[in-house]
Amino acid sequence: MKPYDYTQVRSVRQAIRHAGEGTAYLAGGTTLVDLMKLDVMTPARVVDINRLPLRGITFDRDGLHVGALERMSDVAADRTVRRHYPMIAEALELSASAQLRNMASIGGNLLQRTRCGYFRDVATACNKREPGSGCSALTGVNRIHAILGTSDACVATHASDLAVALVALGTDVHVASARGTRTVPLDTFYTLPGTTPHVENVLRPGELITGISVPSSKWAAHSTYLKIRDRQSYEFALASAAVALELHRGTIKQARVAVGGVGTKPWRLTTVERALAGRPATAETFESAVGNAADGARPLAHNAFKPALLRRTLIRALTVLQERR
Amino acid sequence: MNPDDDEGHGRSGVSRRGFLGGSVAAAAAPLLVTAVDATPAEAAEGDGLVAVRARINGRTVTTRVDPRATLLDTLRERLELCGTKKGCDRGQCGACTVHVDGRRVLSCLTLAVTANGAEVTTIEGLADGDELHPMQQAFIDHDGLQCGFCTPGQIMSAVAMVHEGHAGSGEEIRERMSGNICRCSAYPFIVDAIRDAQKVMGR
Ligand SMILES: Cc1cc2nc3c(=O)[nH]c(=O)nc-3n(C[C@H](O)[C@H](O)[C@H](O)COP(=O)(O)OP(=O)(O)OC[C@H]3O[C@@H](n4cnc5c(N)ncnc54)[C@H](O)[C@@H]3O)c2cc1C
Ligand code: SF4
Ligand code: FES
Ligand code: FES
Numbered sequence: 001m002k003p004y005d006y007t008q009v010r011s012v013r014q015a016i017r018h019a020g021e022g023t024a025y026l027a028g029g030t031t032l033v034d035l036m037k038l039d040v041m042t043p044a045r046v047v048d049i050n051r052l053p054l055r056g057i058t059f060d061r062d063g064l065h066v067g068a069l070e071r072m073s074d075v076a077a078d079r080t081v082r083r084h085y086p087m088i089a090e091a092l093e094l095s096a097s098a099q100l101r102n103m104a105s106i107g108g109n110l111l112q113r114t115r116c117g118y119f120r121d122v123a124t125a126c127n128k129r130e131p132g133s134g135c136s137a138l139t140g141v142n143r144i145h146a147i148l149g150t151s152d153a154c155v156a157t158h159a160s161d162l163a164v165a166l167v168a169l170g171t172d173v174h175v176a177s178a179r180g181t182r183t184v185p186l187d188t189f190y191t192l193p194g195t196t197p198h199v200e201n202v203l204r205p206g207e208l209i210t211g212i213s214v215p216s217s218k219w220a221a222h223s224t225y226l227k228i229r230d231r232q233s234y235e236f237a238l239a240s241a242a243v244a245l246e247l248h249r250g251t252i253k254q255a256r257v258a259v260g261g262v263g264t265k266p267w268r269l270t271t272v273e274r275a276l277a278g279r280p281a282t283a284e285t286f287e288s289a290v291g292n293a294a295d296g297a298r299p300l301a302h303n304a305f306k307p308a309l310l311r312r313t314l315i316r317a318l319t320v321l322q323e324r325r
Numbered sequence: 326m327n328p329d330d331d332e333g334h335g336r337s338g339v340s341r342r343g344f345l346g347g348s349v350a351a352a353a354a355p356l357l358v359t360a361v362d363a364t365p366a367e368a369a370e371g372d373g374l375v376a377v378r379a380r381i382n383g384r385t386v387t388t389r390v391d392p393r394a395t396l397l398d399t400l401r402e403r404l405e406l407c408g409t410k411k412g413c414d415r416g417q418c419g420a421c422t423v424h425v426d427g428r429r430v431l432s433c434l435t436l437a438v439t440a441n442g443a444e445v446t447t448i449e450g451l452a453d454g455d456e457l458h459p460m461q462q463a464f465i466d467h468d469g470l471q472c473g474f475c476t477p478g479q480i481m482s483a484v485a486m487v488h489e490g491h492a493g494s495g496e497e498i499r500e501r502m503s504g505n506i507c508r509c510s511a512y513p514f515i516v517d518a519i520r521d522a523q524k525v526m527g528r
Contacts, residue, residue, distance in 0.1 A: 001393045003373070003393070004392065004393070005392075006392030006436075006438055008438075026436070026439070028434075029434055029436060029439070030416055033395070033434045033435070033436060034415055034416055034434055036393075037414070037415075046392070048438070048439060050439060073428075096504070097503055097504020097505075098482070098485075098486065098489075098501050098502075098503075098504050099419060099422055099430050099431045099482065099504045100416060100431065100434075100504065102429060102430050103430050103434065103435070232500075232503075233499075233500055234503040234504055234506075
């Protein structure tokens, strides 16, 4: 691990003052410490934010508010979350392991880095890690890689399960910096790789995530998260689906759909949402609505199975949800 | 102490410098036992090391660490607590599981500096004198191990899971224990051991 200065801060003001280019905030450390050991992340300064008061899980008329330092396990166990936003609890409980969920924060989860093996291996070329060096995955082993939102510079997936559920639900991210505070919709918070895959989101150097807000809605309480992977637990998604339905007498009034494991960012599917709205909640509707889900996909040598897997994952998630009623 | 510190510092009023001498204040149990939430690890001193004080298996321990050191390496290499195992060192196997403030975590991805003020329990701290913890006893009774390398992590994880209230069925145990890999694949007996220990622990 490269040397760094370690500072523990006690207030948001102090955190922001210490941060900037070359700084990394330390929350649970499950991404940062891992990648610092691999020399993939090499901050000159680590600012430990764990004692900041960015805590709390509250629910009001506007929706759910979660502090950036709340741990994945605590959010998953929260009764309000389980009752009003089941897909959030499910996405969290299907993530990582119990130990990691006890450590990892909500803010850190949204900023976790890709699991592309070349990104994690400094001996190989990777545009995300080292801009301009090339993409080893394009012609290498790319079974776990993305089919949507890819570019010739990078085909890595965004690995967070939580982010997929949050994008489906229209979540806002609150951030703070020396310039003040601002709120960004999570969907536009993430950027596509394009020619600059090392840029993954709109955060500016030193900007701190303080929390998230998930709007209240008629569909969030009737939602689920389905994750398909190579082993049953403790594994990242090959494909996943976050779906929420507002049903009225067997008819879908509104739907929210996002998918993971297939996109370079959490992938909202508004075309599928529109195709579901106003239709009866039946197997035929699900089948036809997901027909265009993988439109624009660019499969690679080892992941040509993903468009079909994506459609079937969506159908199963919708069916699970329909049967839960 | 960082001069910029503008909130909530120095609650205990105990000087950190007074405790920088030995690497392990082994016999210091009565000393400052309640002051676990004492001076925070704030920033490195001139030599780049950061002072850390934690309660480890019931004993107050003060040491100075490189800010890059993991809790795992600090336990094993500095504090001679080698019961906690290093499997992958990447968060992928669970062999390094310990309890920090009562929660099961991976010590290989925990920086030692962040354990300042914390209560840490390792496999060495589980037994009550000569009497094994019910989970340890159950692993022996059920042959819940072969080579034993994963076992400290399995046991620490299992104890926490029972306290979390999530050891209801075999299925639930398998899911909630998935963060502990066993290369020898002793899984069926591990599940049996946990089910058994849970009954004793619940009493
Ligand atoms: C073996 C393993 C398996 C995993 N499996 C899954 C899985 O199945 N699904 C899944 O979704 N995730 C999985 N993860 C990823 C895990 O969820 C993330 O590592 C974790 O959520 C990151 O949170 P953290 O608090 O530990 O972040 P840190 O490691 O502390 O931080 C991550 C990044 O975010 C920055 N940061 C942290 N907090 C803030 C903030 N408030 N403001 C600004 N920047 C901040 C840090 O500087 C760093 O760059 C897995 C991880 C491991 C090691
Ligand atoms: S897919 Fe992206 S992260 Fe992986 S090697 Fe290519 S550039 Fe790097
Ligand atoms: S050594 Fe920590 S998880 Fe493997
Ligand atoms: S007993 Fe050998 S790894 Fe589990």
